[in-house]
Amino acid sequence: MTTFTVKAINSVTGEFVTESATFGAKPAFGFNSSLDGGLTAAASTLGCKSFTTAKIFNSSIPASYPGHTGIPSSVKYPLVTIRVALTTSSPWISSADQASLAAVYKSMPVTGIPMVTINNEAEGAAHGYTTAQIIGSHNTSYNIFKANAPANAIYTQNLMTYSASSGGRGSNFHSWVFCKASGGVDLPVYFLDWYPTSSTTSAANSIIPAFNGIKSLVPSAQIGIGENNWIASSQSTGYAAGQLAWFKDSWAWAVSNNLAYYIAFFYAADNKPFPPTDPAVTAELSSIAHDSGL
Amino acid sequence: MSAPVILSIAFSPANPVTGQTVTATVSYTPGSSGQLFTFKATATDKVSGLTAPVSGSFTVTEPDATTWDTSGNDRVWNQVSDNGAQAVFTAQF
Numbered sequence: 001m002t003t004f005t006v007k008a009i010n011s012v013t014g015e016f017v018t019e020s021a022t023f024g025a026k027p028a029f030g031f032n033s034s035l036d037g038g039l040t041a042a043a044s045t046l047g048c049k050s051f052t053t054a055k056i057f058n059s060s061i062p063a064s065y066p067g068h069t070g071i072p073s074s075v076k077y078p079l080v081t082i083r084v085a086l087t088t089s090s091p092w093i094s095s096a097d098q099a100s101l102a103a104v105y106k107s108m109p110v111t112g113i114p115m116v117t118i119n120n121e122a123e124g125a126a127h128g129y130t131t132a133q134i135i136g137s138h139n140t141s142y143n144i145f146k147a148n149a150p151a152n153a154i155y156t157q158n159l160m161t162y163s164a165s166s167g168g169r170g171s172n173f174h175s176w177v178f179c180k181a182s183g184g185v186d187l188p189v190y191f192l193d194w195y196p197t198s199s200t201t202s203a204a205n206s207i208i209p210a211f212n213g214i215k216s217l218v219p220s221a222q223i224g225i226g227e228n229n230w231i232a233s234s235q236s237t238g239y240a241a242g243q244l245a246w247f248k249d250s251w252a253w254a255v256s257n258n259l260a261y262y263i264a265f266f267y268a269a270d271n272k273p274f275p276p277t278d279p280a281v282t283a284e285l286s287s288i289a290h291d292s293g294l
Numbered sequence: 295m296s297a298p299v300i301l302s303i304a305f306s307p308a309n310p311v312t313g314q315t316v317t318a319t320v321s322y323t324p325g326s327s328g329q330l331f332t333f334k335a336t337a338t339d340k341v342s343g344l345t346a347p348v349s350g351s352f353t354v355t356e357p358d359a360t361t362w363d364t365s366g367n368d369r370v371w372n373q374v375s376d377n378g379a380q381a382v383f384t385a386q387f
Contacts, residue, residue, distance in 0.1 A: 004305070004318050004371070006383070007363040008298035010325030015297035016363075023305040023316075025387050220368065293309070 002258060027254050027262040028053040028077055029292035032227065035266040036274045039072050045275055045282065048289035050074030055226055055263045057120070058082045061100040064107035065114065076112030079191060079226060079263065081120040081158055084137070086129060092137035098144055105148040115154045116145065120226070121193055123163050123176035131175045131182070138178040142185060158191040158226045164210035165197045173210065179217045186218045189260060191226035194250060196239040203239075203250040211257065224261030225254060229272045243281050251288045262292070298325045298360050310387045318371065320381045324360050328353040 002025045009016040030053035031042055043050050054075045058067035066080045082104065086092050093101070101118075108114045118141050122129055138157060145155045157178045164173040178184040192214075197206045211223055230246035231238035239246045247264075254262045264285065266274035275282045301321040310316045334349040362381055364371040371383040 002368070002387075004303065004383075004385075005364070005367055006300070006303070006318070006320055006371075006381075008300055008320070008322055008325075008381075009361045009363065010295075010297050010327070010358045011361045012327045012358040013295045013297075013325065015295060015325055017297045017300055019300040019303060019320075021303035021305070021318075024309040025316075026309055 024255075025258060026292050027224070027259045029289050029294060030054040030075070030077075030261070030263045031274070032057070032263065032265045032267065033068060033071055033075075036268050038070070039075070042274060043289075043294070046286040046289045048286060048294040051294065053077040053079065053261050053263060055079045055081065055265070061097060062104060065104050065109070065116065067104075077115065077261065078112075079115045079117070079156070079158070079224070079261070081226075082116065082118050083120070084118045084141070086119070086133045086137050088133075090132075090136055091140040092133050093140045098140065101141060101144050102148045105145045105153070108149050108153040110150045110152060113152060113154060115156050115189070116149075117156045117158050117191070120158045121160050121163075123159050123169060125168075134176055135178055135182050135184050139184050142178075154188055156187055156189050156191055156224075158193065159210065159214075160193045160195075161207045161210040162195065162197055162232070164213050165206075167197070173213045174217055177214055177217055179214075181217050187221060189222040189224055190214050190218070191224045191261070193227035193265075194225050195227070195229065195232035195235070196246070199235070199237045199240045201239075202241075203246055204253050207250075207253065222260035223257075224263070225250075225259060226261075226263055227265035228262065229265050231271060233270050243276060243278060244284055247281060247284045247288065251284075251291070255291075262288070295327045296325045299323045314387050316385050316387055317374075318383045318385070320362075320383070321379065322360070322381065324357040324378060326355050326357050328355040 003020050003022045005020040007016050007018045030051040033054045033056045039051055050072055056066045056068055056078055061082055066078050084097055087094055123134055142155050162168045169176055180186045192210050194207050230243040266272045304319045306317045332351045336345050336347050338345045362373055369385050371385045374382040374384055
C-alpha cells in the first residue's frame with residue numbers, strides 16, 4: 001500500500017489541514033526473456049495480457065540495447081543485464097568496453113522505463129571480484145550511462161538476496177551495494193534475485209536481510225525482483241514447502257512491501273522448466289499475473 | 295477565519311502497477327477569512343431637528359484561495375489543476 005499525504009493551506013490566513021489516504025500499487029510482473037517457449041507463449045499459457053517487464057541477459061556487451069531480438073513490444077520496463085569483464089585497476093572497465101557501453105546506453109529507447117545494469121549478481125563470491133571492483137566499475141558504467149542514456153532510462157544494480165545472508169556477504173553486504181555510502185551514487189531502483197537461502201528458509205526470511213540492507217542505505221529506492229523461484233541453480237533441493245507455497249508467499253510479501261517489479265525466472269536447463277511441472281503452480285502464476293494488472 | 299476542509303481523496307487507477315501514472319483528486323471546501331465593515335447613520339427628527347447616531351458592524355466572509363503542499367511523500371506529486379472545489383495531482387509509479 002502507498003500513502004498520499006496532502007496539506008491544504010488557506011493562502012490568506014495560513015491556516016491549514018493535512019489529510020492522508022492509502023491505495024494499492026502492485027508490482028509489475030514478468031519473466032526472464034529466455035524462459036522456455038518465450039514471453040508471448042507464456043502469456044498465452046497464463047491467460048494474461050502481454051508482459052510489461054522482463055529480464056534480458058547479455059553474456060557480453062551487445063551492439064545495442066537490449067541485446068536480443070524478439071522481445072515483445074509490450075515490455076515497456078525491460079531489465080537488461082550486461083556481463084563486462086572487469087580489469088584489476090581503476091577505472092575497472094577497459095577503454096574498449098567503455099566505448100561499447102556508451103553505444104549501448106546511447107541506443108536505449110526514449111519511451112517506457114528501460115533499465116540497465118552490468119554484471120548481474122557479481123557481488124557473489126563465485127565471481128571473485130572485490131568491493132573496489134564492483135563499486136568502481138558501477139561508478140565508471142554509471143558515468144557513461146549518465147553521459148549517453150536518454151532521460152527516461154534507469155541505471156540499476158542487481159544483487160542476490162543470498163548475499164545478505166551469513167553464507168553470502170553477511171554483515172558486509174552493505175559494502176557491495178553501489179550507493180552514496182559506498183562511494184557511488186544512490187540509484188532509484190535496486191533489483192534482488194530471490195531464492196530460498198536454504199530449503200527451510202521462508203520467502204520472507206530469504207529476502208528481508210537484503211531488502212532491509214538496501215533500504216537502510218537508500219531509503220527512497222524502489223526494490224524490484226530480478227529473478228525468483230523456489231530453487232537456485234546452485235541448490236540441489238528446492239524450498240521444502242514446495243514451489244506453489246514459494247510463489248504464493250513471495251507474491252504476497254512483494255505486494256505488502258511495495259516492491260516495484262516481480263520478475264520470475266524459469267529455464268528448463270536450470271532445473272526450473274516453464275510451464276512448471278505442477279499445474280497448481282501454473283495456476284498460481286496466472287493468478288499473480290492477473291493480480292498485477294495483466 | 296478558517297482552514298480548508300478536505301472532503302475526500304480518490305485515486306485513479308485505484309490499484310496502479312509500476313510504470314502507471316496515478317491521479318489523486320482531492321475534493322475540498324476552501325478556507326475563509328472575513329472583512330469587518332461598520333455601518334454608521336444619523337437619524338434626524340424632522341420636526342425638532344434632534345439627531346441620534348446609529349451604527350453597527352458586520353463581517354463579510356469570503357472563500358480564500360488554497361495552496362497545496364505534497365512534499366514529504368515517497369514520490370513526486372505534481373499539481374495539475376484546482377477549480378476551487380477539486381485539486382488534481384499526478385505521480386509516476
